[in-house]
Amino acid sequence: MKKKDRKKQILDLIYESLEDNIATTTPMKKLFTKNKLEEIVEFIYEVFWEEKFNPDEKIIAKKIKEYIDLEIKANSK
Amino acid sequence: MRYKKLTLENFRTFQGKHEFVFPDNKPLVVIHAINGTGKSAMLHAMNYVLYGEAINPKSLSGDKFSIKQLLSIPAYENNNRFFSITLEFENEGKNYEINRRTQLRGDVSIPNPEEDRYYETLLYVKKDGEVLSAAMSQPEIENLINKAVSRFFLVNREEIQELDTALLDERENELIKSEIEKSLGVEVLERGKNILNNIAIEFNKEAVKDTDNSKKAEKSREDYEGEVERVEKAKISIAELKKKLNETQEKLLSLEKEQNSMKSIEEEAAKKQLLSEQLNSFEKQKIEKTNSIREYVMKNWFLPISDIAIKEYENAKRAQEDAHQIKSKLQNISLEIKKLESEIKTEKCKNCNQPINKTQVEKIKKKLEMEFKSKQELEAQYIEPTEVFPSVQVISPYIQPSIDTLEALESQLASLELDIFTIKNSISKIDKGFDDSLIAEVKNLRVKIKQQQEIETLTKQDLENKEHELKMYSNRLKSLEKDIEKYTSDTKTSTKKSQFAKGIRDLFENAFEKFRDSAREDVAKLAKAVFENLINTQGFQIDLENDYSISLKDENGRNAGTPSAGQSGVIAISLITALAKNSVTNAPIIMDSPMASLDDIHTKKVWEFIHQIADQVILFVFPGEYDEKEHRKIIQKNLSIEYTLEKVGVYNAKIIQGYKPQLLEG
Numbered sequence: 001m002k003k004k005d006r007k008k009q010i011l012d013l014i015y016e017s018l019e020d021n022i023a024t025t026t027p028m029k030k031l032f033t034k035n036k037l038e039e040i041v042e043f044i045y046e047v048f049w050e051e052k053f054n055p056d057e058k059i060i061a062k063k064i065k066e067y068i069d070l071e072i073k074a075n076s077k
Numbered sequence: 078m079r080y081k082k083l084t085l086e087n088f089r090t091f092q093g094k095h096e097f098v099f100p101d102n103k104p105l106v107v108i109h110a111i112n113g114t115g116k117s118a119m120l121h122a123m124n125y126v127l128y129g130e131a132i133n134p135k136s137l138s139g140d141k142f143s144i145k146q147l148l149s150i151p152a153y154e155n156n157n158r159f160f161s162i163t164l165e166f167e168n169e170g171k172n173y174e175i176n177r178r179t180q181l182r183g184d185v186s187i188p189n190p191e192e193d194r195y196y197e198t199l200l201y202v203k204k205d206g207e208v209l210s211a212a213m214s215q216p217e218i219e220n221l222i223n224k225a226v227s228r229f230f231l232v233n234r235e236e237i238q239e240l241d242t243a244l245l246d247e248r249e250n251e252l253i254k255s256e257i258e259k260s261l262g263v264e265v266l267e268r269g270k271n272i273l274n275n276i277a278i279e280f281n282k283e284a285v286k287d288t289d290n291s292k293k294a295e296k297s298r299e300d301y302e303g304e305v306e307r308v309e310k311a312k313i314s315i316a317e318l319k320k321k322l323n324e325t326q327e328k329l330l331s332l333e334k335e336q337n338s339m340k341s342i343e344e345e346a347a348k349k350q351l352l353s354e355q356l357n358s359f360e361k362q363k364i365e366k367t368n369s370i371r372e373y374v375m376k377n378w379f380l381p382i383s384d385i386a387i388k389e390y391e392n393a394k395r396a397q398e399d400a401h402q403i404k405s406k407l408q409n410i411s412l413e414i415k416k417l418e419s420e421i422k423t424e425k426c427k428n429c430n431q432p433i434n435k436t437q438v439e440k441i442k443k444k445l446e447m448e449f450k451s452k453q454e455l456e457a458q459y460i461e462p463t464e465v466f467p468s469v470q471v472i473s474p475y476i477q478p479s480i481d482t483l484e485a486l487e488s489q490l491a492s493l494e495l496d497i498f499t500i501k502n503s504i505s506k507i508d509k510g511f512d513d514s515l516i517a518e519v520k521n522l523r524v525k526i527k528q529q530q531e532i533e534t535l536t537k538q539d540l541e542n543k544e545h546e547l548k549m550y551s552n553r554l555k556s557l558e559k560d561i562e563k564y565t566s567d568t569k570t571s572t573k574k575s576q577f578a579k580g581i582r583d584l585f586e587n588a589f590e591k592f593r594d595s596a597r598e599d600v601a602k603l604a605k606a607v608f609e610n611l612i613n614t615q616g617f618q619i620d621l622e623n624d625y626s627i628s629l630k631d632e633n634g635r636n637a638g639t640p641s642a643g644q645s646g647v648i649a650i651s652l653i654t655a656l657a658k659n660s661v662t663n664a665p666i667i668m669d670s671p672m673a674s675l676d677d678i679h680t681k682k683v684w685e686f687i688h689q690i691a692d693q694v695i696l697f698v699f700p701g702e703y704d705e706k707e708h709r710k711i712i713q714k715n716l717s718i719e720y721t722l723e724k725v726g727v728y729n730a731k732i733i734q735g736y737k738p739q740l741l742e743g
Contacts, residue, residue, distance in 0.1 A: 006261070006262045006596075006659065006660070006661045007262070007661065009592075009595075010262055010265065010266060010588065010592055013588040013591050013592050013595070014584060014585065014588040016588070016591070017584045017585075017587040017588045017591070018584060020587055022580075022583050022584065022587055024576075024579045024580050024582075024583045025580040025583060025584055026580075027573070027576040027577070027580060028576060028577045028580035028581070029580075031573060031577065040581075041581070041584065044269070044273075044581065045269070048265050048266075048268065048269040048272070049262075049265055052220075052223075052262070052264065052265045052268070052661065053216075053219045053220050053223040053225075054216065054220075057268070057271075057272055060272055061272050061275055061276055064272065064273070064276055065276050065279065065280075068276065068280075068574060068577060068578060068581075069574065071577075072570055072573050072574045072577060073570060075573070076569065076570050076573065
């Protein structure tokens with residue numbers, strides 16, 4: 001009985017969701033290429049995964065917010 | 078993750094230092110023990126070393142053991158009031174060592190300290206030989222085996238027997254369901270989408286705020302237009318002022334040239350001016366000098382001489398009066414003498430014409446004698462009054478110096494008059510050289526130059542002010558340009574961020590929905606498969622509801638009622654196996670008496686299966702769960718190590734490596 005790689009399974013599901021037709025994801029798909037979006041999603045997911053037992057959500061939110069901020073600013077240049 | 082060594086010191090039934098070593102060759106560790114030797118103590122030790130607390134399973138309200146309850150009784154009585162637990166393990170190639178030591182505080186001196194407040198607990202965590210900071214130690218542990226999911230990895234006997242019932246209880250179900258979802262990683266996504274939702278809200282707020290920024294950008298644009306107009310006006314003014322300054326400077330240059338050509342006139346005029354000033358000064362000095370002569374004559378000559386003359390006059394007058402008196406007295410004496418001489422001669426009294434005797438004559442002779450004497454004295458006193466006063470001798474001391482001074486002053490006065498004469502001559506010569514109209518022209522020229530110089534200064538000042546204004550307007554223009562760019566760009570960026578965060582949030586939301594269902598299905602499928610593998614009664618199956626509660630079904634899918642104790646045990650093992658296999662935590666599973674409620678057939682099936690539920694499985698079993706003849710050949714292939722706990726006296730136990738049935742006879 002092999003243990004499932006949950007981390008990868010979840011990430012694959014998020015990638016899969018990128019393919020789904022979700023109205024609110026259209027603007028971000030216009031902003032970034034698929035590869036870049038996967039890279040961003042992976043980074044954000046990695047933070048959530050690493051901090052999954054950290055009770056301080058504010059620190060996690062700050063990290064993600066700063067990252068999004070940087071990516072959008074870089075994209076706007 | 079694999080546990081490598083667990084060391085207990087003065088913990089519960091383990092007085093002194095005792096250790097379990099877990100080799101990493103095979104998955105199964107079996108620890109044989111009879112009641113009271115420390116089976117449960119092992120789980121409490123694990124809970125204590127990981128989380129600093131051990132729950133008393135017999136307490137209905139979930140109370141924790143007190144420190145006194147965890148401390149070995151003989152150790153306490155021997156004044157060894159501390160216990161220590163050390164767990165060594167390996168996770169993803171890294172070696173960890175956790176040590177939690179609880180000891181009597183240094184400042185406690187009472188004979189039998191029982192309450193927790195008299196003790197302190199110290200935690201040390203080493204990661205690859207490096208000691209972590211106090212702040213990082215507990216979070217590191219929680220990240221490896223989170224307390225919220227610990228019930229699925231440190232499984233006590235009660236858990237196995239009551240898990241299915243607990244899942245049916247509304248309150249407990251809520252807690253266990255949350256723990257299961259945490260264990261499965263569902264919470265990673267759920268928490269992630271909630272955090273992203275908050276971020277999306279924050280970015281949205283920024284975007285709303287930046288709508289204000291777009292208004293600000295509009296306002297900045299209007300200000301920019303106004304500023305451009307001001308800059309243009311300032312530039313025109315500067316050009317005009319520069320032109321005016323040039324003209325003024327040209328005019329000034331021409332006037333200065335003209336002034337140069339009239340320089341000699343100007344010099345002569347200046348000379349005349351100077352001489353006139355000198356003349357004025359000398360004339361003033363002349364008046365002063367004359368006044369000082371007058372003053373000097375009055376003060377040093379006339380007034381003192383006048384005083385002396387008055388005094389001399391008075392003295393002479395007095396002398397005249399004195400002389401006159403003496404003269405009158407002398408006349409009287411002469412008359413008396415004549416009378417007396419006549420009486421002597423006539424021997425008759427002059428007054429009564431009677432004859433006088435010889436005695437009387439003698440008396441008259443004596444009187445005459447006295448009169449002569451008085452006359453002589455008066456004549457000696459008499460001085461003929463003088464006619465000339467004051468005398469030269471008296472006034473000469475005053476005259477001589479006054480004359481010298483006066484002569485000196487007069488000489489200075491004469492010198493001044495000579496200077497005045499010379500200057501007047503010079504002025505007269507200058508006046509003959511040019512007329513006053515030329516001087517007026519020079520003066521006029523000087524006024525014009527001064528006027529032009531003033532105009533030049535004012536124009537320069539105006540120019541400087543205008544240039545400063547232009548600089549200010551230009552700076553504002555630049556600042557407004559930046560504002561417009563910033564506000565415009567901020568508005569675009571914040572909208573992008575808001576849209577992006579919403580997109581990512583919905584992405585995670587979508588993945589969360591999918592994963593929650595898929596993870597539950599995975600658990601349900603595996604739990605069902607394990608249950609079917611372990612259960613001996615054909616046709617029974619289990620169903621996992623959305624809330625993870627489990628129901629027992631018959632072969633037709635109908636509810637089969639409340640499970641028996643044995644069935645509950647199998648259900649728990651099935652669910653724990655399914656959760657462990659699907660969990661994000663990769664920890665070994667420690668189980669206390671998993672087969673306690675099972676019959677022989679189920680026990681055998683569990684022995685056949687149990688090594689598969691995790692990479693490392695540590696089982697505490699009592700003699701009823703293990704039959705050497707039946708189970709040895711089943712477990713041997715997967716057995717890593719075996720221990721037997723030996724009961725020593727009333728309170729103590731010892732760890733003996735290997736299976737020692739003789740120690741389990743009670």
